Amino acid sequence: MADALLLPKRDPGRPTWLRVRKARPQLVLSRRLRRRFGTLRWCGRRRLRRRRRLLLARAAGVDWKEGARQGLRAAAAAAARRPETAAPSPAPAPAPACPASVPIPPVRPVGPGRVLLLLPVEQGFTFSGICRVTCLYGQVQVFGFTISQGQPSQDVFSTYTHTFLTINAVHYSMPEKSRKEMKREARTLLKSHLNLDDRCWAMKNFSPLCSIVMLEHLKTSTVNFITSYPGLSHVFEQENRTCKINSEYLALTSVGIKKEKKRKGLHLTESALSALEELVSVSCEEVDGCPVILVCGSQDIGKSTFNRYLINQLLNSISCVDYLECDLGQTEFTPPGCISLFNVTEPILGPPFTHQRTPQKMVYYGKLSCKSNCESYIEIIKYVFSSYKREAPLLINTMGWVADEGLLLLIDLIRLLSPSHVVQFSSVSSKFMPNLTPEYVDSVNGLYTKSRRRMRNRGFPLAEFAENFEFADEEKESPVMFTGHKLISVHSEFTFRITSRNRQSHNRILRELAVLGYLGQLQPPVPKPLSPLHGLTPYQVPFNAVALRITHSDVAPTHILYAVNASWVALCKILDDVRGYTNGPILLAQTPICDCLGFGICRGVDMEKRLYLILTPVPPEELRTVNCLLVGAISIPQCVFKNQRCEGTVPYVTTDYNFKLPGASEKIGARETRETHKGKSYPKPNFR
Incomplete structure (x- = not known):
């Protein structure tokens, strides 16, 4: 009862007390606060102004928001009554996220x-x-x-x-x-x-x-x-x-x-928009044939984003675009470690791991970088580029290695592929890179080619050019033709969330997502439930049906099966017939340059039946032509091993692993590749 009598007396007394308080100017903002006003941070000053407006509005007995609106209306009316000779003060630009300037879509x-x-x-x-x-x-x-x-x-x-x-x-x-x-x-x-x-x-x-x-x-x-x-x-x-x-x-x-x-969201710079407009216009005119566009620049500068946007822009006007992937570490349509040629007919509306596709021509290099063997890298690009028919515009993606020998290798690629347009990316945070003008490319020696100014007006047809390209030395002239190109410079202003500290881990995650995106093709279509990898039936491949090669390391023949078991393998097709040999395994002395039809996981090795157990989404009609397995430095993501649903010991996961074993891949911390001696068998995991 006492509380009920006291409560009605507080409500009418509170506004009166506030009005009395606001009537005293020293209570609004004291001299001390006024002196310290300039030393406060912007958030503190903002809170003080807001509190002052709130107290003034309460003293007047109105809502402070309504008072602010009335103040704005009064200011607008006063501005309208001003004489025309008076220069109006510039109004502040509205913030992009303000609901008044950009209405929220219903x-x-x-x-x-x-x-x-x-x-x-x-x-x-x-x-x-x-x-x-x-x-x-x-x-x-x-x-x-x-x-x-x-x-x-x-x-x-x-x-x-x-x-x-x-x-x-x-x-x-x-x-x-x-x-x-x-x-x-x-x-x-x-x-x-x-x-x-x-x-x-x-x-x-x-x-x-x-x-x-x-x-x-x-x-x-x-x-x-x-x-x-x-x-x-x-x-x-x-x-x-x-x-x-x-x-x-x-x-x-x-x-x-x-x-x-x-x-x-994505915000393109003026130079990028100008480059896109020019390239789309050139590709749709078809005056001088199909343009060949090479995109280059340092890593994490926006090349892949530009390529996707350009492909989508081109598909608005033409039916297809050819795409040559020369970046080993961050591939667009395949798992990493590949050089491939694609004919793109559908838009790219997502990151690489959401649109893994089958290429027209693909070769498995087996590494994330070509620094240790640039000559083989050039030879593979020649082999893949020879399949380009010049029936659609060609977009070439290059690596982010543009320093020292990487720049010389890029000059070799420009001479080899002879692009009509070179799009060069630069930014404030990227390393210095000279402008790759036709004059600069013509006057500088590459990694394998020499500059030949007198060869500028000579040339070879595309098919002959692809076959006759040779590495130049001091005694032999290089048959590479220099047709000249147009340089388009693009300044990138992307917000870089990737730093030098987390770049390696970030790129590794993207590569693992690309591998998982490829393995996702093994799953049945929605709405059928997911099937774990260890629940899928593998293909049985006899030892004498395929040849083996470890591309990234020299492995003793006695340890070949250590490296193949539980590894990411490339399913390739070589010209030699490997059938008719001994029971195997058949080992190759050199890494061949051959077509790669897809990838898979060597889920196990049966030594008694002399079989490889391969899990792959490649269709059976294409698997009949596979006669070579290549194992490179690309590893299966750790989550595939660590999250197997099984009872007891997890297959291929152990804490006792010899990382010094020749041919072992990177330290994924858990792969078990034990082999029993005296010709018995590898330990069979509980796959069914």
């Missing part, structure tokens, strides 16, 4: 795992996660690829390992159509996708030149396989406890995506 759930997104023209939606994007009306652009109404849906992967993707509404032409006619057309197109309530909501928020997009929940066997390993789920989805939970957040979460700030 989002509405339209079913389980489905969200409708309305994007006004020139507006964007940056997100993280994976989803399927369908443009129901209008036109949008994702990572340079344009999706229009009526086109097939596209699977988009916006992961935390790379820059987030943005769905941008682009301007589309609607000649001689009023707003009423546009709404009628949009309503007709939405009938087959939405119910009446959702169509009414869309038409209520519809604006001229607005694009209507459907975002759907997406799950693929590759994504399910990668996220099944502990610690890798954050690649596609991360928890953010500071995010505001509202209806929009819940709707997007049901799809499997999350809205991100615009600044976290």
Whole structure:
């Protein structure tokens, strides 16, 4: 009863007390605070200003937000009454993330795992996660690829390992159509996708030149396989406890995506946009044949991002683009350690581990760098490049090794491949690299070629050039032709999250994700459940059916099976017929330059039946031509070994391992490759 009598007396007395307090100017901001105002940080000054506005508003008996709005209106009215001769003070530019300057696109759930997104023209939606994007009306652009109404849906992967993707509404032409006619057309197109309530909501928020997009929940066997390993789920989805939970957040979460700030998306520099526009224009004109575009620069500078964006831009106008991969460490469409040629016909809307594809021609080099054997690297590029038919523009990706001998090797590649355009990346943080102009390339000796100015106007047809390229020495002229190229300089201003300290671990994670993305092809299509690798049936390959070669190290013949067991193997095809020899194993003395048809895991070696047990997604009709197994320095990710579901001893995992064993791969800390003596057998893990 006493509390009930006291409470009513506090409420009316509190505003009066505040008004009395605010009437005294010394209580608003004391002299001491006023003297220290300049020494406070910006956050402290901001809190003081906000508190002062709040106290003043309470003393006046109004809401402080409403008071601020009234103050803005009064200031605008006063500015309008000013004479024209007075120079108006420049208004501060609105912040990009301010809701008043960039309206939030309306989002509405339209079913389980489905969200409708309305994007006004020139507006964007940056997100993280994976989803399927369908443009129901209008036109949008994702990572340079344009999706229009009526086109097939596209699977988009916006992961935390790379820059987030943005769905941008682009301007589309609607000649001689009023707003009423546009709404009628949009309503007709939405009938087959939405119910009446959702169509009414869309038409209520519809604006001229607005694009209507459907975002759907997406799950693929590759994504399910990668996220099944502990610690890798954050690649596609991360928890953010500071995010505001509202209806929009819940709707997007049901799809499997999350809205991100615009600044976290991709922002291309003026030089990059200019280079893209020029290269797309040259590729579509087809005046001088198909252009050959070589992209070079130091590591982690944005070459791969530029290549993906350029491919998507080209696919808006032409049907296909050829792609030559010369970067061994960070490959785009295959596991690492390969040099390959692709014919790309579909857009690239995600990182490399989400779009592993079958190449036209591929050779397994077996290492992440060519520093120890650059001559073999050049020979492999010659072999793969000979398959290019010049029926589509060719985009060449090069390594980030551009210092010392790497620069000389790059000059050899420019002379060998004879590109029509060289796109050279540079940034403030990258090392100095001279401008690779035609004059510079012509006047400097390469790693294997000599400069020949008098050979500038000579040349050979493409097929003869690929066959006749030889290494130049002091006594023999180099037959390499110098046709000249156009240098396009691109200044990169990416926000570098990779430092010299974590670069090695970051690149290793990306390589492991590429291997897991390739192994994800072994999984059955969704919605079938995942099958663990040790639950899949391997192929049985007799010893005398294939030849073996360890590419990255000299291994004694008695230790060959140590290195092959539980290793990442390349399935290759050589011209020699290896059948008819002894029971094997058949060993090669040199590493051949041959076609690689795919990869697999040597899951075990049966010494009694003299069989290799190979697990691979390569189709059986192609496996019939495989007669060579190459083992390089590319290892199977640790998570494949450590997360096997079995009882007792985990196969191939041990703490007692001899890392000094010849032919052993990098220290993954756990591979068991014991061999029993007297011709018995390797220990069979509990694979079924």
